[in-house]
Amino acid sequence: MGDKPTIAISHLGCEKNRIDTEHMLGLLVEAGYGVDTNEELADYVIVNTCSFIEAAREESVRTLVELAEANKKIVITGCMAQHFQEQLLEELPEAVAVIGTGDYHKIVNVIERVEQGERVKQVSAEPTYIADENTPRYRTTTEGVAYLRVAEGCDYRCAFCIIPYLRGNQRSRTIESIVAEAKQLASQGVKEIILISQITTNYGLDIYGKPKLAELLRALGEVDVPWIRMHYAYPTGLTPEVIAAIQETPNFLPYLDLPLQHSHPEILRAMNRPWQGRVNDGIIDRIKTALPSAVLRTTFIVGFPGETQEHFEHLLEFIQRHEFDHVGVFTFSPEEGTPAYNLPNQLPKEVMADRHHRVMELQQPISQKQNQQEVGKIVDVLIEQENPESGELIGRSGRFSPEVDGQVYVKGVLLERGKLGEASHREAKLGTIVPVAIHSADAYDLYGQIVDSN
Numbered sequence: 001m002g003d004k005p006t007i008a009i010s011h012l013g014c015e016k017n018r019i020d021t022e023h024m025l026g027l028l029v030e031a032g033y034g035v036d037t038n039e040e041l042a043d044y045v046i047v048n049t050c051s052f053i054e055a056a057r058e059e060s061v062r063t064l065v066e067l068a069e070a071n072k073k074i075v076i077t078g079c080m081a082q083h084f085q086e087q088l089l090e091e092l093p094e095a096v097a098v099i100g101t102g103d104y105h106k107i108v109n110v111i112e113r114v115e116q117g118e119r120v121k122q123v124s125a126e127p128t129y130i131a132d133e134n135t136p137r138y139r140t141t142t143e144g145v146a147y148l149r150v151a152e153g154c155d156y157r158c159a160f161c162i163i164p165y166l167r168g169n170q171r172s173r174t175i176e177s178i179v180a181e182a183k184q185l186a187s188q189g190v191k192e193i194i195l196i197s198q199i200t201t202n203y204g205l206d207i208y209g210k211p212k213l214a215e216l217l218r219a220l221g222e223v224d225v226p227w228i229r230m231h232y233a234y235p236t237g238l239t240p241e242v243i244a245a246i247q248e249t250p251n252f253l254p255y256l257d258l259p260l261q262h263s264h265p266e267i268l269r270a271m272n273r274p275w276q277g278r279v280n281d282g283i284i285d286r287i288k289t290a291l292p293s294a295v296l297r298t299t300f301i302v303g304f305p306g307e308t309q310e311h312f313e314h315l316l317e318f319i320q321r322h323e324f325d326h327v328g329v330f331t332f333s334p335e336e337g338t339p340a341y342n343l344p345n346q347l348p349k350e351v352m353a354d355r356h357h358r359v360m361e362l363q364q365p366i367s368q369k370q371n372q373q374e375v376g377k378i379v380d381v382l383i384e385q386e387n388p389e390s391g392e393l394i395g396r397s398g399r400f401s402p403e404v405d406g407q408v409y410v411k412g413v414l415l416e417r418g419k420l421g422e423a424s425h426r427e428a429k430l431g432t433i434v435p436v437a438i439h440s441a442d443a444y445d446l447y448g449q450i451v452d453s454n
């Protein structure tokens, strides 16, 4: 070991934070720092925090306190660092540096300054940085999958959302830069690339003067990678051009993650998303007609201030009518610094919890029914984990995105029709895509057997 300190990273939050973590790791390794997976042994621990909602902050604070009690030297990065920069330095003597969401690429310089005895606050008031294909990156996801950030920040100001205040306005990468990184990832053996940003349908608006998602998808269609998936498609951005690009790009998975948040026009207006109320029903029908095999995922917030029983019933009917494949539900969390924090008619926690429960209860049989339609089909599955004891493999088909959706549990290799062979995994190495015959389903997951491709 040289005389450079060793560093561990504790990672919290979403996949956007994960990419920042991966760039910090890449930059540190390139600069010759030893990255230790064991926080106890490392000289420094970087905590890449999340500040999305109260529960996420509590988790970040718990991690910080545990490390402080273990007398670690802590570098705080991520959304909480951007949010509570001064407060963190004041209240946590173990924090040797605080780095903002637009400054994580300065990690090596910050560590050098800390080594010289400085206590560093490196936080740009407005984050403007975005990494590109030349920024070193050390991936932390399973072998076959990688996130690819097409833009950072958001120009909308939804009343409940703190993100634009923590991540800045939208800044997109060029199509060339994104394609170059996609090619690098494909050459490293990545089988699934997941495009992310705050609003992927607004991709390009800031640098090209209009959204360029359709052009981006077509350009990515030329990259030799079997699966490309997109997160955070706003219904208004799914123009006929984008839908045509999805239809005509063979490696693009027909999976749409539409963060709708609510269905009632009054709540959408109060959320500062009035544009959405006009298009919800129509656009979902249009997507279903144009892309009949599309898997639809969405998220809703229940308990937004002023949400009446009538508004909530409207949401339940909407969910029932559209039969989404996957639904995520959040209870409203009042975030200081956002307009919704001061809105009247905040709902009691019990009402929010009850509404959360009712949406989950309503959606469960719908998800079960949608998954059930996969039974009897042979689907491609990306193998991601192996249970060393049972030999069972775990992967995902195109209908499941990592972390948020279900999985496919895969048993044995079906060598001949009706005859189950030894559970040989030759055909199913981790990080490969194999055909799996689906034999059963529940509300979350699918179960099947590998079909011998010969």
Ligand code: SF4
Pocket: 154, 155, 156, 157, 158, 161, 162, 163, 164, 198, 199
């Ligand atoms: S919810 Fe999404 S669109 Fe709205 S401000 Fe937040 S990041 Fe932007």
